[in-house]
Amino acid sequence: MTRPPLNRHLAEFGTTIFAEMSQLAARTGAINLGQGFPDTDGPEEIREAAVRALRDGRGNQYPPGTGVPELRAAIADHQRDRYGIDLDPDTEVLVTAGATEAIAASLLALVAPGDEVIALEPYYDSYAACIAMAGGTRVPVTLRPHDGAYGLDLDELRAAVTDRTRLILLNTPHNPTGTVLTRAELTAVAELAIERDLLVVTDEVYEHLVFDDAEHLPIASLPGMRERTVTIGSAGKTFSFTGWKVGWITASPELTSAVRSAKQFLTYVSSGPFQYAIAEALRLPAAYYDTLRAEHAAKRDLLSEGLAQAGFAVYKPAGTYFVTTDIRPLGAEDGFAFCRSLPERAGVVAIPNAVFYDHREAGAPFVRFAFCKKTEVLEEAVSRLKHLS
Numbered sequence: 001m002t003r004p005p006l007n008r009h010l011a012e013f014g015t016t017i018f019a020e021m022s023q024l025a026a027r028t029g030a031i032n033l034g035q036g037f038p039d040t041d042g043p044e045e046i047r048e049a050a051v052r053a054l055r056d057g058r059g060n061q062y063p064p065g066t067g068v069p070e071l072r073a074a075i076a077d078h079q080r081d082r083y084g085i086d087l088d089p090d091t092e093v094l095v096t097a098g099a100t101e102a103i104a105a106s107l108l109a110l111v112a113p114g115d116e117v118i119a120l121e122p123y124y125d126s127y128a129a130c131i132a133m134a135g136g137t138r139v140p141v142t143l144r145p146h147d148g149a150y151g152l153d154l155d156e157l158r159a160a161v162t163d164r165t166r167l168i169l170l171n172t173p174h175n176p177t178g179t180v181l182t183r184a185e186l187t188a189v190a191e192l193a194i195e196r197d198l199l200v201v202t203d204e205v206y207e208h209l210v211f212d213d214a215e216h217l218p219i220a221s222l223p224g225m226r227e228r229t230v231t232i233g234s235a236g237k238t239f240s241f242t243g244w245k246v247g248w249i250t251a252s253p254e255l256t257s258a259v260r261s262a263k264q265f266l267t268y269v270s271s272g273p274f275q276y277a278i279a280e281a282l283r284l285p286a287a288y289y290d291t292l293r294a295e296h297a298a299k300r301d302l303l304s305e306g307l308a309q310a311g312f313a314v315y316k317p318a319g320t321y322f323v324t325t326d327i328r329p330l331g332a333e334d335g336f337a338f339c340r341s342l343p344e345r346a347g348v349v350a351i352p353n354a355v356f357y358d359h360r361e362a363g364a365p366f367v368r369f370a371f372c373k374k375t376e377v378l379e380e381a382v383s384r385l386k387h388l389s
């Protein structure tokens with residue numbers, strides 16, 4: 001008799017594609033442009049700030065459940081100075097173990113069994129797992145490529161709302177497509193949320209990685225959205241310390257306290273000394289953010305041009321660490337098969353976008369490359385990919 005898997009309600013999630021592809025990279029010596037982490041650490045002075053906190057005995061024991069006051073104040077100031085959103089750091093800011101815990105705690109707190117959650121497909125892999133852990137039903141709304149960029153079909157979004165819809169899970173700037181939702185798109189989402197009395201959970205971990213004339217707009221700053229939005233941020237991508245796992249939510253006191261009710265039983269608290277360091281990081285001068293953007297825009301251009309020369313159709317991202325490509329001009333259709341053979345063929349690892357879809361066929365010919373790597377690494381990847389066509 002075969003027994004159902006022990007994790008039967010999560011069995012569909014298996015091991016992540018990132019583990020498989022990173023193993024493939026290690027085995028073949030391929031350049032890993034699969035997983036999105038920087039290969040250079042963040043600012044020296046912020047690392048020193050973490051060392052100082054450790055040595056001074058700040059954060060070595062359980063920090064306060066909502067996060068250390070210095071960090072909560074810095075997060076509130078950041079939201080006010082950047083976006084004009086005024087927050088009470090004591091009741092409207094909650095520090096989490098990265099955005100990952102912020103996503104989990106938000107969904108566990110706000111989604112009850114049977115609730116429907118609308119998520120933009122392709123979506124970050126933890127969304128589907130957390131919706132399942134909360135007992136919710138995910139309802140994907142597919143972002144579709146059009147004129148060289150991915151966009152949100154507002155009619156499709158509208159049609160996806162039912163009487164059971166509890167919340168819309170947004171991600172902007174969007175991983176993996178690199179789309180930055182526009183003011184018009186966000187205004188339409190806000191109007192729908194208000195009309196149908198929905199909550200919005202918005203993952204904005206790439207808020208500082210927007211390029212050219214793209215602008216990041218938090219939906220919480222739109223009229224009527226403060227009371228119904230949980231905004232998720234993280235230090236990992238902004239400061240190139242993905243291992244420190246310092247993230248946060250900002251929301252109304254009622255929503256913050258709801259999310260905290262789940263968070264307290266996940267990690268309770270985390271990253272004590274790193275919280276003090278990130279409080280300093282958030283107060284870095286504008287030049288830090290300008291340089292971060294300029295450097296990543298240059299890396300994006302380097303990799304995008306190389307991929308185009310190698311024969312891919314490239315969706316030039318307006319934000320994030322990633323560029324999505326279409327492999328059909330190279331005579332391929334199946335992103336999984338393509339990514340499994342790419343290390344042998346060209347010495348590069350990428351991720352098939354289909355893993356981010358419920359409608360796998362909608363994502364089949366798309367492949368994602370990360371450009372948050374050293375320039376020389378990207379140059380080597382580009383020169384290897386030239387031999388593809």
Ligand SMILES: *Cc1c(COP(=O)(O)O)cnc(C)c1O
Nearest residue numbers: 098099100124175205234236247
């Ligand atoms: C990297 C990433 C996260 C996870 O952030 P952590 O702070 O490392 O937990 C969440 N959402 C998206 C879209 C990401 O790309």
